[in-house]
Amino acid sequence: MKAYPLLLSAVLLAGCQSATTTDTAQAGAGTASAAALLTPGPWRGELAAQGQKIPFLFEVKTEAGKPVVYLINKGLNGEERLRCDEISAAGDSATIKLHVFDAALVVRADGQGKLRGAWVKYDSKTPYRVPLVATAGEQPLFQSTAAKGSPFSGTWKTEFKDKTGKSYPAVGIFKQTGRDVTGTFLTTTGDYRYLAGQMDGSTMRFSTFDGGHAFLFIGKPNNSQGIADTLNDQVYTKIKGDYYSGKSGHETWTATLDPKAKLPDADTLTYLKKGESRLNFKFPSIVQGSSISPTDPKYRGKVVVVQILGSWCPNCMDETAYLAPWYAQNKARGVEVIGLGYERSADYDKAAPRLRKLKERYHIGYDLAVAGTSDKDSVAASLPQLAKFLGFPTTIFLDKKGVVRSIRTGFSGPGTGQYYEDEKAHFNRTVDKLLKE
Structure with missing residues (x-):
C-alpha cells in the first residue's frame, strides 16, 4: 500500500x-x-x-x-x-x-x-x-484445515509497527466460527473495513479488496511467550502477525486479548489553534465556476457539518455512504453538509471529476469542493485554524453561529459491527444538540 x-x-x-x-x-x-x-x-x-x-x-x-x-x-x-x-x-x-x-x-x-x-x-x-x-466458481478465500474452538474471537489491544519502528495503537475485533474468521482493526483515524478469512491450524489469515486497497493480515499465537493455554479448546491471549498492503506496504502487529481495549476519544484528537473558533475557507465547488464558504448565505443560521474527505479514502467512502442518505432525510431540519475533497492531484480538472464520480455513486445531495491534495500538510495549509490534523476522514461540527463546537477524527464504518452503530448514534446526538440551541 x-x-x-x-x-x-x-x-x-x-x-x-x-x-x-x-x-x-x-x-x-x-x-x-x-x-x-x-x-x-x-x-x-x-x-x-x-x-x-x-x-x-x-x-x-x-x-x-x-x-x-x-x-x-x-x-x-x-x-x-x-x-x-x-x-x-x-x-x-x-x-x-x-x-x-x-x-x-x-x-x-x-x-x-x-x-x-x-x-x-x-x-x-x-x-x-x-x-x-x-x-x-464458488471458493473460500483461503484454503484451511479444521479448527477447534474459537481462539481468535474477542477484543484485542493491538499495536502496529512500520518499517521505521514507528508504532500506532489499534483495537482488533474478531469473530471466529469454525474455520471462518471475520473482523477488523479500529485505529484513531478509522478502521480497516471488512476483513474475512479462515483459520489454518493455528494461523489466521484474512483479507479485503475494495478496488482501491488490498490488505492481507496474518496472525499466529505468540507461543514464544508461552501464552497459549490448552484446555478443552485452545485459548490464545496474545497474537503476533504481519500486515501487507498492496504491492509494497508492510507492518508487523502484536495483540493482547483485552475485552476493555479502547482507543483515545475521537473528539479530542483534532482541535483548533488557541484563539480560533471558526473555519475560514473558500474553495472551488465541483460545479465549475462556483465556490463554497461557510459564510455563504445558504449556511447562515444553520448547523453545518464539514466533512474532510477524499474519493480515494475507504473510510471516507463509508462515512459518505452514511452521510448522503442522512442529509436527504434531515436537511429540512436546518442542517447542511459541506464536503471538502482532498484528491491525489492538485489539478482541478483531474480532482473535480473524481469527486463528481463519488457524488454520482452515493447520490450526494450536499455541496462538494476541491480543497487540496491528499496529505496532512495540504489540509493544514488550507485550514490554518486547525492546530492538528491526523487523517481522513475528519468531521467538524459548526453551530448556528458558525462556531466550531466539535471535531471528530476518523469514522468507524459498517465493517466494525457495534462500533458503527455507536458512531451513528454519536453523530446524531451531536447534531441534535446543536439544532436545539
Whole structure:
C-alpha cells in the first residue's frame, strides 16, 4: 500500500477515463467481448504482491445485457457488494473500472479457464500494477484445515509497527466460527473495513479488496511467550502477525486479548489553534465556476457539518455512504453538509471529476469542493485554524453561529459491527444538540 504479465495490452496505458467511442458497432463488439471473458457467477481473484497472495471474491452478473462485477467483502455484520459497471474491452482484454476509485482490473483469458492480468492504480505517483489471476466458481478465500474452538474471537489491544519502528495503537475485533474468521482493526483515524478469512491450524489469515486497497493480515499465537493455554479448546491471549498492503506496504502487529481495549476519544484528537473558533475557507465547488464558504448565505443560521474527505479514502467512502442518505432525510431540519475533497492531484480538472464520480455513486445531495491534495500538510495549509490534523476522514461540527463546537477524527464504518452503530448514534446526538440551541 513488479513486474506484470506481458499478456496485458496497451489498454493499461489508457489512463483513468472510461473507454468511449462514437462507433456504436465497436461499442457493441466491446461489450460482447467483455461478456465473453466474464462468465456470470462467483469468482475468486488472487493478487500477487510482496511474495504473498491476497485473495478476494467477486461476482459477475448480466444486467441490461451487459456484464457487471460486484466486489464482495464479508465482515462482522454481513457483507458489502461494490458495484463495478464501467467495463470495456480492447482486443482480447477487458478493463473493469473499480467503483469510485481511480483503478481497474485489466484481464484476459489464459486459455486454461482462468483470467490473468493486473490490478492497476492510475492515480499512483509511480506505475502501480499488481499481477492478478482469477478462477470461476464458488471458493473460500483461503484454503484451511479444521479448527477447534474459537481462539481468535474477542477484543484485542493491538499495536502496529512500520518499517521505521514507528508504532500506532489499534483495537482488533474478531469473530471466529469454525474455520471462518471475520473482523477488523479500529485505529484513531478509522478502521480497516471488512476483513474475512479462515483459520489454518493455528494461523489466521484474512483479507479485503475494495478496488482501491488490498490488505492481507496474518496472525499466529505468540507461543514464544508461552501464552497459549490448552484446555478443552485452545485459548490464545496474545497474537503476533504481519500486515501487507498492496504491492509494497508492510507492518508487523502484536495483540493482547483485552475485552476493555479502547482507543483515545475521537473528539479530542483534532482541535483548533488557541484563539480560533471558526473555519475560514473558500474553495472551488465541483460545479465549475462556483465556490463554497461557510459564510455563504445558504449556511447562515444553520448547523453545518464539514466533512474532510477524499474519493480515494475507504473510510471516507463509508462515512459518505452514511452521510448522503442522512442529509436527504434531515436537511429540512436546518442542517447542511459541506464536503471538502482532498484528491491525489492538485489539478482541478483531474480532482473535480473524481469527486463528481463519488457524488454520482452515493447520490450526494450536499455541496462538494476541491480543497487540496491528499496529505496532512495540504489540509493544514488550507485550514490554518486547525492546530492538528491526523487523517481522513475528519468531521467538524459548526453551530448556528458558525462556531466550531466539535471535531471528530476518523469514522468507524459498517465493517466494525457495534462500533458503527455507536458512531451513528454519536453523530446524531451531536447534531441534535446543536439544532436545539
